[in-house]
Amino acid sequence: MKPDRAHSRLPPIASLSALGRGLLLAAAVALLAGSASALFLHALDWATATRLASPWLLAGLPLAGFAVGWAYLKLGGRSDGGNNLLIDEIHQPRQTLPLRMAPLVLLATVVSHLFGASVGREGTAVQMGGALADQLARAFRLAREERPVLLMCGIAAGFGSVFGTPLAGALFALEVLAIGRLQHAALLPCLVAALLADRVALLWGASHSHYAVAPFGQLSLLQLGALLLAGALFGLTARLFAGASHALAAQFKRRIAWAPLRPLLGGCVIAALAWSLGAERYLGLGLPVIGQAFEQPLPAWDFVGKLAFTIASIGSGFKGGEVTPLFFIGATLGNALAPLLQLPLDLLAAVGLVAVFAGAANTPLACTLMAIELFGTALGMPAALGCAASYLCSGPQGIYHAQRPGAGKA
Amino acid sequence: MKPDRAHSRLPPIASLSALGRGLLLAAAVALLAGSASALFLHALDWATATRLASPWLLAGLPLAGFAVGWAYLKLGGRSDGGNNLLIDEIHQPRQTLPLRMAPLVLLATVVSHLFGASVGREGTAVQMGGALADQLARAFRLAREERPVLLMCGIAAGFGSVFGTPLAGALFALEVLAIGRLQHAALLPCLVAALLADRVALLWGASHSHYAVAPFGQLSLLQLGALLLAGALFGLTARLFAGASHALAAQFKRRIAWAPLRPLLGGCVIAALAWSLGAERYLGLGLPVIGQAFEQPLPAWDFVGKLAFTIASIGSGFKGGEVTPLFFIGATLGNALAPLLQLPLDLLAAVGLVAVFAGAANTPLACTLMAIELFGTALGMPAALGCAASYLCSGPQGIYHAQRPGAGKA
Known part of the structure; x- marks a missing residue:
């Protein structure tokens, strides 16, 4: 290479x-x-x-x-x-x-x-x-x-x-x-x-979701440390996601030779799980839940549920990409971590939204700019810290295996 | 290399x-x-x-x-x-x-x-x-x-x-x-x-200058083109600045062997010029003029004056660096170009402030973030366009000759 x-x-x-x-x-x-x-x-x-x-x-x-x-x-x-x-x-x-x-x-x-x-x-x-x-x-x-x-x-x-x-x-x-x-x-x-x-x-009339993060004043040193810790957890989550979806896809390919059967089986599992668990909130893009993550405490297992449903969908061969589910996973994980880490709910939801994606795609600078564009200048430094920490902890390979190794992580 | x-x-x-x-x-x-x-x-x-x-x-x-x-x-x-x-x-x-x-x-x-x-x-x-x-x-x-x-x-x-x-x-x-x-x-x-x-x-009580850019709505395609043209001019200005200060320093070194005589001579020229031309506004940091560049039309030769005084100061051996004079040069050049290019005065002063520096230091991404931090999210894209155009037009070498050639400009 x-x-x-x-x-x-x-x-x-x-x-x-x-x-x-x-x-x-x-x-x-x-x-x-x-x-x-x-x-x-x-x-x-x-x-x-x-x-x-x-x-x-x-x-x-x-x-x-x-x-x-x-x-x-x-x-x-x-x-x-x-x-x-x-x-x-x-x-x-x-x-x-x-x-x-x-x-x-x-x-x-x-x-x-x-x-x-x-x-x-x-x-x-x-x-x-x-x-x-x-x-x-x-x-x-x-x-x-x-x-x-x-x-x-x-x-x-x-x-x-x-x-x-x-x-x-x-x-x-x-x-x-x-x-x-x-x-x-x-x-x-x-x-x-x-x-x-x-x-x-x-x-052409396209519209985008808007999320608001309330002004949060200066973060204390303890809060900055907590933010870095959260960033590391976002990165580990990204690592889990990338590893599990690659592994599931590889298993599917090894065990099921004829490609169309893979998403057929995946679809059976996803539909059965969604109905038996009443887990419809983890289907599709999940934009409403992402919005809620900025406003109110959500169940701590939301990020796990979305993780599982997305790994099953992507790994079995459905199409669309990973980013909006990663927004969901990051925002709900941030939502769940916020009270533990004494950080504002909306702030950590916003940082999680971009930082899990930053780790999974190995794009911390693009995701910092995304945070600024979505949430405003005040989110720049918190997002940069979260994305950089996530990027460092997300492992040697992200969701795109064609990415060249470049200069390494650190 | x-x-x-x-x-x-x-x-x-x-x-x-x-x-x-x-x-x-x-x-x-x-x-x-x-x-x-x-x-x-x-x-x-x-x-x-x-x-x-x-x-x-x-x-x-x-x-x-x-x-x-x-x-x-x-x-x-x-x-x-x-x-x-x-x-x-x-x-x-x-x-x-x-x-x-x-x-x-x-x-x-x-x-x-x-x-x-x-x-x-x-x-x-x-x-x-x-x-x-x-x-x-x-x-x-x-x-x-x-x-x-x-x-x-x-x-x-x-x-x-x-x-x-x-x-x-x-x-x-x-x-x-x-x-x-x-x-x-x-x-x-x-x-x-x-x-x-x-x-x-x-x-420790340090404080920084603040500049305000009024909301400017969506820029037309013509205005975006004008912004790119301004960016190119900012880059050519950066190129002129870097080239002239390097050339002057080289001439001083060739002609005056004993280093302390160089800024002594440079100081004589600068003081004589400032007094004879009444050009005190080009001395020092020039923060007040930078502020004015966001508020009112300034003489079109302001950027030339600051360029000359800074080249003479840096080239002869005074210390401090180039960036704040480059802010001055960029903001006043933007101020002068704004009416010609049908762009808001404060917008083009802001873009010029970061873009001349971006070209001279070959740091368009850092300068885009600087624009966001100094002026807010709305300035992100205009500054990015201005800085990228300036960077492309500022020539193969910037103000820091130790910069490695890296991957080239384009």
Whole structure:
């Protein structure tokens, strides 16, 4: 593994005209990815509302899983590589991403959500952004070594527009490629792509959740220590999540040769558990519970429940990504830890929301900016401490195994 | 030049106990560097007030320059390397920094300001932080390869406490070492050092300037384009500044062999120019003019004047660093460009303040966080665009020639 060699393929933007061309391409990526994110968010709203109005849909989860698995097996080709394929193509550009990656992940995610799988949104948005960006690379006949920046713009645009956090989107595209190191080369195009994609999605009527953290004054030294401890626990949770979902996926692959049977079985387990335990709150995105985590004490086992349902959903092959469930897990774990650690409930929910994700994706800087964009400047330093501690404790591998080892953690 | 080899010397913090020890050391660095920054800020307040009350002090500038040059020649040893020595020791740890680096740069900077040189504060704060941190490395017998993280904590603590921007301080310590790349290894200790140093300085009664940017609504596409153009101009200004001060310093060194004569001559020129042109506003830190740049249209040549006086001061050998003059140059240039580019005055002053510095120091991410800490979340994206554009246009070398080439700019 030679991360440097791979990284050095990022193209030199020597001249202003190349820069201008790059920014125009970034804007085109933004138009496509932002529109795709808006369509996706609207479809998710519909799927979630429909599922909540018709709880019996959960009975269809095994069949939905089968359909998702079958579609990827028959039509997906390389698409099943998901975020990892995208990261690999940025490090070592080989072949244009298939265009069908975009509609496939969109439909598979909406179906996963409609029938109650516990999955997220970032994978879908990022893969749509990347696949659409790569079609531009083909259409405009970009040189092979120019593709990586465009793919990074796709990630930045997809991430920034699906969460309404463009700064975090741009940083995520730079930071997710390797563990412990980021390079600046694509910073400006990624910023432009994320900013414009967010605007485009808003113009299409997309909306984002808002969480409020009350002013909390200066944290004492004891509270800062508690915050670091909480950050370490967020990181261990991220480590557990990444390890368990990888392990479950590996077990499924070893024991069940025919891919569509895996999410079918996973769907049976998830539906049976949800009904027998009355655990419907752990299905889907879980945005209402995330909101509650900022407002009132929640059951301490909420994060465990969401962890289990998400590991089962992702590990068995449902689509959508991990991030919104990680928000849920982090916010509810923060909610549960807050009284023990003598920290304000909403503050620790906010830090947990970004910090579990920061540990799982190895992106502490992007997640710090996300906290600032979601909750305001005052959350910057607490989130940075929580994310950095989580990142240090989340183990050598995160949720994206294509991430290059980079410079190591510490 | 092997940046990777050098970077790999950052120590592995394998265990939690090593992490705990690292954080305690970071806290100790914070106590020392924060106290030094507070002392420095109080001394600067006194020096500036005294100079303004007694304008005839400017007549002493040549003699003050001679004293500064003589002190560094006779007592400084390696101290004259300043920020570059610090960066070099982080990449290739050789020898503990001399403790006298701290009092020497403190006194030399206060003397420079008292008699009217146009210099800054970050060099002093960062060098005091680094030199003090290194004494801890010696006292606690840290291994040679553990010193870099402690020195980075010194930079983070000094920078964070002298400007009241701890997040930017921590990022600055990571980002300033190489152009176009940063590593995460020291993130957590740098955050802790910067946060606590800022607190310590505030406890000693240090205060920071506050600038307000009025809410500006959504920027149009045209305004965003104008912002990028302004960012490019900020970067070209940074390039001019770095190139001219390096060139002037090189000329001085070539033509005047005995170091103390250089700032003596520089002081004569600066004092003569200031009096003959009535250009006292370009002496010292210039904080009042920076404040005005957010409130009212200023003469378009303000940035040129400050540029000339600062190049003459730094190039001839006065001490203190470049950052606050770069704030002045950026804010007044932004102020002058705002009506031409149809952007709000305070917005472009704020972006200019951070973006010229971002280009000159090659630290666009740290400067984006600084904008968020100084002006609020709304400034995040405009500052990021301005800083990224400035960084791309500021040329291959910034104000710190010890910066490693890293991954290149684009």
